[in-house]
Amino acid sequence: MTKPLFDSEDIAIAALEEVQRRLTRTVDFLSSAHGLVDPQRVLEILNGKEAAVIGAFTSRLAGPFGDVHEYIERILGRPVFTHELASKELSKEISEAAKRDFLDICAE
Numbered sequence: 001m002t003k004p005l006f007d008s009e010d011i012a013i014a015a016l017e018e019v020q021r022r023l024t025r026t027v028d029f030l031s032s033a034h035g036l037v038d039p040q041r042v043l044e045i046l047n048g049k050e051a052a053v054i055g056a057f058t059s060r061l062a063g064p065f066g067d068v069h070e071y072i073e074r075i076l077g078r079p080v081f082t083h084e085l086a087s088k089e090l091s092k093e094i095s096e097a098a099k100r101d102f103l104d105i106c107a108e
Contacts (some may be wrong), residue, residue: 019106053102054102055067072098077095
């Protein structure tokens with residue numbers, strides 16, 4: 001049996017929130033300093049699923065929109081119309097549904 005990464009859920013959530021803050025700041029910096037983040041450059045570093053997970057969890061596009069949209073529909077188990085993605089409530093729901101996959105990426 002593998003040892004858990006964190007001693008408690010509170011510590012794991014705090015670490016996850018810090019990773020999300022740092023990733024969001026990095027994507028925001030790249031967006032403001034260099035125009036838009038080039039999805040192809042991101043995919044040179046991450047595979048498509050990782051980029052989709054990060055995009056869904058952080059609400060920052062980190063790869064092709066179609067991949068992120070498909071991932072969101074899969075984790076929510078329903079079709080999601082693009083206009084729904086502007087909803088803060090849905091954004092929270094998506095982040096919560098993507099949390100486990102995001103933590104798995106962080107652990108690698």
